[in-house]
Amino acid sequence: MKCPHCGFSDSKVTDSRNVGEGVRRRRQCLDCEQRFTTYERVQTTSLLIVKKGGLREEFNRDKMAGGISKACQKRPMPAGAVEKLIDDIEVDLHQLGKSEVASTEVGEIIMDRLRDFDHIAYIRFASVYREFTDIGSLKEEVDTLARVSESSNLLPGQLPLIPEDQLAHGMSKNTLRRIRRNYA
Numbered sequence: 001m002k003c004p005h006c007g008f009s010d011s012k013v014t015d016s017r018n019v020g021e022g023v024r025r026r027r028q029c030l031d032c033e034q035r036f037t038t039y040e041r042v043q044t045t046s047l048l049i050v051k052k053g054g055l056r057e058e059f060n061r062d063k064m065a066g067g068i069s070k071a072c073q074k075r076p077m078p079a080g081a082v083e084k085l086i087d088d089i090e091v092d093l094h095q096l097g098k099s100e101v102a103s104t105e106v107g108e109i110i111m112d113r114l115r116d117f118d119h120i121a122y123i124r125f126a127s128v129y130r131e132f133t134d135i136g137s138l139k140e141e142v143d144t145l146a147r148v149s150e151s152s153n154l155l156p157g158q159l160p161l162i163p164e165d166q167l168a169h170g171m172s173k174n175t176l177r178r179i180r181r182n183y184a
Contacts, residue, residue: 003029004036011036047093048100056100061090068110071125075118089113119145 001011008031015026022041028034047059065086072082092109093101107129114122123142132138 001027001038003032003034005029005034006032008032046099049106050100050102052103059093059101061086064089064106064110067125067128068114068121071114071121071128072118075121077118081117085113085117115145115148 002009003011006029008029010030011027012030013025014028014035017024019039022039025038025040027036027038029036048056049059050056068086068089069082089110092113093106096105111122111126111129114125122145123138126132126141127138130137130141132141
């Protein structure tokens with residue numbers, strides 16, 4: 001490490017502390033004895049996303065965050081919950097240990113996380129990601145989600161996808177009409 005005061009190339013570390021995602025080191029030059037601070041952080045390897053058509057592009061956190069944020073728009077969520085979800089998904093992608101990840105794999109990871117996070121956000125994301133072409137395929141996905149949520153308890157603060165009275169008797173005609181209107 002070069003001293004910023006005299007340019008000498010050797011220094012000793014007098015203090016080290018963990019800060020955020022890195023390490024702060026206090027150094028002293030072995031020539032002029034001036035002190036200075038350096039910061040070190042892990043540099044993540046670049047991650048390439050392989051699109052359906054074979055095109056490769058660098059992972060873009062903002063692009064992923066935009067899709068997730070749209071799916072979670074106007075949902076009653078605690079402050080910072082969506083940002084934490086995005087951080088967790090990014091960590092999952094880097095922990096795969098691959099330099100290239102298929103976009104379909106990224107989509108599945110996002111949907112798995114959203115399924116546990118918020119059912120409505122999951123359905124919104126899935127309807128775009130899976131490109132539902134008819135009401136039948138959308139209804140199938142909602143029914144699957146309803147069966148899964150029926151067998152497991154909702155997360156704290158998680159709103160039910162379908163009200164309890166409709167779960168017992170299947171979807172009402174009004175609910176189906178509303179779904180058809182929204183996704184037609």
